[in-house]
Amino acid sequence: MDYIKAFVVGGGICVLGQILIDKTKLTSARILVLFVVLGCLLGGLGWYDKLVDFAGAGATVPLPGFGNLLAKGVKAEVDRYGFSGALTGGLKSASGGITAAIVFAFLAAVIFKPKEK
Amino acid sequence: MNNKENKNNKEYQKLVKEASPDSPIFKNCLKAFFSGGLICCIGQFLMNIFSTYGLVADSRNMLVSVILIGLASLLTGLGWYSKIGKFCGAGSVVPITGFSNSVTAPAIEYKKEGFVLGLGAKIFTVAGPVILYGTLASIVVGIIYYFVG
Numbered sequence: 001m002d003y004i005k006a007f008v009v010g011g012g013i014c015v016l017g018q019i020l021i022d023k024t025k026l027t028s029a030r031i032l033v034l035f036v037v038l039g040c041l042l043g044g045l046g047w048y049d050k051l052v053d054f055a056g057a058g059a060t061v062p063l064p065g066f067g068n069l070l071a072k073g074v075k076a077e078v079d080r081y082g083f084s085g086a087l088t089g090g091l092k093s094a095s096g097g098i099t100a101a102i103v104f105a106f107l108a109a110v111i112f113k114p115k116e117k
Numbered sequence: 118m119n120n121k122e123n124k125n126n127k128e129y130q131k132l133v134k135e136a137s138p139d140s141p142i143f144k145n146c147l148k149a150f151f152s153g154g155l156i157c158c159i160g161q162f163l164m165n166i167f168s169t170y171g172l173v174a175d176s177r178n179m180l181v182s183v184i185l186i187g188l189a190s191l192l193t194g195l196g197w198y199s200k201i202g203k204f205c206g207a208g209s210v211v212p213i214t215g216f217s218n219s220v221t222a223p224a225i226e227y228k229k230e231g232f233v234l235g236l237g238a239k240i241f242t243v244a245g246p247v248i249l250y251g252t253l254a255s256i257v258v259g260i261i262y263y264f265v266g
Contacts, residue, residue: 002165003158010157010212011150017207018149022142028210029243032219035211036247037254044258057160060178061185062153062211069178070251074259086259090252097213098248100183101220102240104190109224109236112194 002056009051009058032063039067040090044075069093145206152201152208160185160212182213189214193221219243 017035020026026034042048048068051059059065073093077085091098160181167177192198198218202209209215220240227239241248 003161006157006161007154010160011154011208014149014153014208014211015146017153017211018146019142021207021210022145028207028215029219029246031207031210032216032243033246033250036251040251040254040258044254044262055157057164057181058154058157060164060181061157061160061213063213063216066182066213066216067251067254070255071258074255075262078259078263083260083263086256086263089259090255091248094248094251096179097182097186097216098244100186101190101217101244104187104217105221105224105240106236108190108194108221109228109240112196112225114226114228115196 005055006058006061009055010062011058013058013062013064035063036067036070039064040071041067043068043071066094066097069097148204149206149208149211152205153212154208156185156208156212156214185212185214186217189217190221193218194225198222216244216247 013035017031020031020034021028039048042064048059048064049072052065052068059068070090070093074086074089077089077092079085081088163181163184164177167180172180189198192201198209198214199222202215202218209218220243223239223242224236227235229235230239231237
C-alpha cells in the first residue's frame with residue numbers, strides 16, 4: 001500500500017512539473033527553484049508534513065520534500081535557539097543533501113569524461 | 118517597426134502552434150507520472166529497508182536522499198541520465214535525482230576549464246540558485262515562525 005501511495009503522490013508532483021514545463025516554457029532550473037521554495041513555504045505552514053505522513057517517499061523524494069526539510073530544520077532551530085535559529089536552521093538541515101550532491105558530482109567529474117553530443 | 122515585428126512574431130507563433138502535431142502534453146504528463154512515481158517507489162523501497170534496521174525518520178530519509186543522489190550522479194557520469202531524461206521529462210527533473218543531475222552534469226562538462234573556475238564554479242550553476250532561494254525561503258519561514266509560533 002505504501003508503494004501505491006508513494007507512486008501516485010510522487011508521480012502527481014512530477015505531473016505538476018511537466019504541466020509547468022509544457023505550458024509556461026519554464027526551464028528545469030526554474031522548476032527546481034520553484035519547487036524547493038514552494039515545499040519550504042508549505043512546510044512552514046505545516047501542511048507538507050501531512051503529505052509526508054500520507055505518502056512517505058512520494059513526498060520526500062520530489063524536490064518540495066527538500067524544501068520541506070529546510071522549513072522543518074529552521075523551525076526546530078528556532079525552538080532551540082530562538083531568533084538566531086532562523087538563520088542557521090535551513091542550511092543545517094539541508095547540509096546532508098547538498099554535501100552529497102556536490103561530493104558525488106565532484107567524484108563523477110573526476111572519473112568521467114564529458115560525452116560528445 | 119517594433120510593433121509590426123511583434124505582431125508578425127505573434128502570428129508566426131500561432132501558425133507554429135496550429136501546424137504542430139496534436140499537443141503532446143498529455144503523453145508527456147503520463148511519462149512524467151510513471152517515471153517520477155517509479156523513482157519515488159525506489160525511495161520507498163530504500164526507506165522500508167532502513168526502517169527494518171530501526172533508523173529514525175530523519176536520518177532514514179536523509180540516507181535515502183543520499184543514495185538516490187549518488188545513483189543519479191553515477192548515471193549522469195555514464196551519460197545515461199540525459200537519455201532517460203529525454204523520455205521522462207519532469208519525471209526525471211522534479212525528484213531529488215534531478216537536482217543531483219543538475220549539479221553533476223555541469224561539473225563534468227566544465228572540468229576542461231579547470232578545477233577551480235571550471236568544475237568548482239559551474240558545479241553550482243543550478244545548485245546555487247536552489248540553495249540561495251531555498252535559504253531565503255527558510256529564513257522567511259523561520260522569522261514568521263519565531264513571531265507567530
